[in-house]
Amino acid sequence: MELWSLLQDLLFDYTLRTVALGAAVLGIVSGSLGSFAVLRRQSLLGDAMSHAALPGIVIAFILTRSKFSLVLLLGALVAGWLATLLMTAIVRYTRVKQDSALGLVLSIFFGFGLVLLTYVQRIPDANQAGLNSYLFGQAAALLQRDVLAMAVLGSAALVLMGLFWKEFKLLSFDPVFGASLGFPMRLVDTLLTTTLVIAIVVGLQAVGVVLMSAMVVAPAAAARQWTDRLSIMVLLAALFGALAGVIGALISSSGSGLATGPTIVLVVSAIVTISIFLAPNRGLLWRWIVRRRNRRRLRVEAVLADLYTLATQHENRYHAHDAVVIRTMRAGQGGVAHTLDILQERGLVRKEDESRWALTPDGFREAQRITADMQE
Amino acid sequence: MEEKHAAIEVADLTVAYQEKPVLWDVDMYVPEGILMAIVGPNGAGKTTLIKAIMGLIQPAAGQISIYGKPFREQRGLVGYVPQRGSVDWDFPTNVLDVVMMGRYGRLGWIRRPGREEERLALEALEKVGMARYSERQISQLSGGQQQRVFLARALVQEAQIYFMDEPFQGVDATTERAIITLLKELSAANKTVVAVHHDLQTVPEYFDYVTLLNVRCIASGPVEQVFSEENLRATYGGRVAFLTAAGNGAEQVEPAATTAGHGAI
Numbered sequence: 304m305e306l307w308s309l310l311q312d313l314l315f316d317y318t319l320r321t322v323a324l325g326a327a328v329l330g331i332v333s334g335s336l337g338s339f340a341v342l343r344r345q346s347l348l349g350d351a352m353s354h355a356a357l358p359g360i361v362i363a364f365i366l367t368r369s370k371f372s373l374v375l376l377l378g379a380l381v382a383g384w385l386a387t388l389l390m391t392a393i394v395r396y397t398r399v400k401q402d403s404a405l406g407l408v409l410s411i412f413f414g415f416g417l418v419l420l421t422y423v424q425r426i427p428d429a430n431q432a433g434l435n436s437y438l439f440g441q442a443a444a445l446l447q448r449d450v451l452a453m454a455v456l457g458s459a460a461l462v463l464m465g466l467f468w469k470e471f472k473l474l475s476f477d478p479v480f481g482a483s484l485g486f487p488m489r490l491v492d493t494l495l496t497t498t499l500v501i502a503i504v505v506g507l508q509a510v511g512v513v514l515m516s517a518m519v520v521a522p523a524a525a526a527r528q529w530t531d532r533l534s535i536m537v538l539l540a541a542l543f544g545a546l547a548g549v550i551g552a553l554i555s556s557s558g559s560g561l562a563t564g565p566t567i568v569l570v571v572s573a574i575v576t577i578s579i580f581l582a583p584n585r586g587l588l589w590r591w592i593v594r595r596r597n598r599r600r601l602r603v604e605a606v607l608a609d610l611y612t613l614a615t616q617h618e619n620r621y622h623a624h625d626a627v628v629i630r631t632m633r634a635g636q637g638g639v640a641h642t643l644d645i646l647q648e649r650g651l652v653r654k655e656d657e658s659r660w661a662l663t664p665d666g667f668r669e670a671q672r673i674t675a676d677m678q679e
Numbered sequence: 680m681e682e683k684h685a686a687i688e689v690a691d692l693t694v695a696y697q698e699k700p701v702l703w704d705v706d707m708y709v710p711e712g713i714l715m716a717i718v719g720p721n722g723a724g725k726t727t728l729i730k731a732i733m734g735l736i737q738p739a740a741g742q743i744s745i746y747g748k749p750f751r752e753q754r755g756l757v758g759y760v761p762q763r764g765s766v767d768w769d770f771p772t773n774v775l776d777v778v779m780m781g782r783y784g785r786l787g788w789i790r791r792p793g794r795e796e797e798r799l800a801l802e803a804l805e806k807v808g809m810a811r812y813s814e815r816q817i818s819q820l821s822g823g824q825q826q827r828v829f830l831a832r833a834l835v836q837e838a839q840i841y842f843m844d845e846p847f848q849g850v851d852a853t854t855e856r857a858i859i860t861l862l863k864e865l866s867a868a869n870k871t872v873v874a875v876h877h878d879l880q881t882v883p884e885y886f887d888y889v890t891l892l893n894v895r896c897i898a899s900g901p902v903e904q905v906f907s908e909e910n911l912r913a914t915y916g917g918r919v920a921f922l923t924a925a926g927n928g929a930e931q932v933e934p935a936a937t938t939a940g941h942g943a944i
């Protein structure tokens with residue numbers, strides 16, 4: 304019932320439609336560009352950029368008194384970009400390492416932003432501009448023109464990604480080789496960083512500066528679990544991002560009173576959790592099953608090899624040997640009886656009496672093959 | 680020995696990362712069409728030397744020329760095989776894609792690789808015996824296969840000079856033979872190869888020239904002239920007595936670095 308009414312609202316309710324559209328845009332953009340950040344192990348960079356955007360937003364408001372999100376987001380863009388430049392400069396010209404530089408810039412910019420935010424509350428129009436919603440995000444406050452601004456900025460980022468796909472891939476995989484080919488990798492890095500700043504800025508109003516980095520990292524990390532191809536990873540991350548964005552924004556806007564940022568992050572966390580456990584190949588469950596199967600196979604092969612050793616030492620290769628002997632050869636590793644049962648099911652061994660086992664002709668051939676493999 | 684064209688000339692090269700010089704006043708002359716080994720202990724500056732020649736590191740002083748001109752003008756003549764451990768082999772891509780990266784320089788900005796690049800990449804994979812693996816995820820390659828992929832990527836650069844950083848490091852015997860065959864083929868086609876090498880024993884067998892490096896260039900020239908016990912001692916600090924009495928080879932000074940992290944060979 305509730306789902307049905309939600310769907311109806313989505314189709315016919317202007318506010319909800321706007322919110323969902325905005326959330327989808329932000330999810331697509333941050334998911335795609337987040338993929339590169341994750342692959343370059345720069346997840347924290349997104350965090351620093353988004354926090355650093357806060358003073359940019361507030362200063363843009365103070366300077367222009369504008370309520371237009373596009374103006375405020377441009378302020379965020381400039382601040383995020385300056386923060387990145389500052390971090391690069393700190394790492395290059397001082398002995399401060401990357402992680403410390405990130406933490407430093409993040410806290411300085413964010414702290415400064417908070418101070419400005421407190422100060423600006425005294426300005427009459429501040430509440431109307433919804434500056435507070437930039438902390439934890441308020442998707443319900445999105446207007447159509449906000450979504451339009453997000454779409455314009457987001458498309459710019461996606462177009463850049465499409466154009467420089469090959470260069471971004473080179474930068475992410477082997478930047479030194481790229482430089483040897485003559486590409487100015489610092490410029491490529493600046494380009495990719497710029498698109499990442501744009502992607503973050505697009506989501507600030509809806510998700511907020513505090514949690515925006517989750518939308519950069521989480522969809523991409525989840526997508527990586529499911530595929531081994533960059534292009535598919537980017538598409539999946541966009542899909543996961545959009546899904547989390549829309550679901551989270553709808554839950555938060557449908558009168559639950561929950562802030563949008565945390566709600567979206569909860570949804571995306573669920574997607575990540577599912578991906579980490581269930582994805583084929585990389586998923587924990589999958590790996591556990593494979594490991595179990597391998598261990599069982601190895602155990603079976605080992606017992607077969609032992610029987611083979613016994614058989615070759617005896618003049619009659621199909622002579623039955625006591626399970627106790629095999630158990631001694633497999634010192635300390637249990638499960639011999641069970642393994643023998645498995646082998647019998649496959650017709651590789653034969654039970655002579657209560658405790659004695661012998662290879663069958665099939666078993667002898669199989670054991671011969673395994674022993675030959677082992678000696679290779 | 681007849682005078683050949685100089686493929687690479689390095690004069691008075693000095694490089695420092697911070698204050699401490701990593702390379703000091705290095706001179707090197709590499710004739711066209713030869714295979715040169717660069718040997719020296721860990722941290723001797725071998726990787727730095729290659730990177731400085733290729734303009735990847737700004738030297739503090741020195742001149743470098745490739746066929747008589749600055750590297751920048753000759754970039755298209757040079758191919759590069761970086762140290763295998765310098766990239767993340769868990770990156771989501773496959774063998775063919777990595778090899779095609781060798782064509783990116785020719786393609787320039789924005790243009791994507793197409794049929795022609797794919798054909799060249801497959802051809803190069805054929806040469807290194809990896810044709811069957813073109814669709815393979817790079818995370819599933821053994822150390823030796825990773826090395827072959829990097830070699831194939833350099834081959835599609837269609838260069839005259841190849842710089843290779845430890846191409847034999849942590850590879851199996853089959854791959855080592857395949858690589859050395861490839862190097863000899865390159866040399867026969869008058870290409871020049873400069874490779875960082877760790878196994879002193881195989882230097883005389885694999886290479887024509889050798890540069891002994893330990894911050895300074897201890898010696899550089901034809902193997903039979905400069906690969907002497909005295910020079911090796913100067914390079915490695917005389918820590919180990921290595922040349923055998925027969926004088927036809929050297930024991931390894933450093934245990935060949937193993938790369939357990941890279942899975943089965």
Ligand SMILES: Nc1ncnc2c1ncn2[C@@H]1O[C@H](COP(=O)(O)OP(=O)(O)O)[C@@H](O)[C@H]1O
Pocket residue numbers: 696697701719720721722723724725726727728
């Ligand atoms: N990016 C860098 N920053 C600072 N020092 C470096 C850097 N790269 C290498 N070094 C130092 O320079 C020296 C030479 O390094 P390298 O050329 O990699 O040696 P090799 O390849 O012979 O083992 C080493 O002492 C190393 O610690």
Ligand SMILES: [Mg+2]
Pocket residue numbers: 725726727762844
């Ligand atoms: Mg090195």
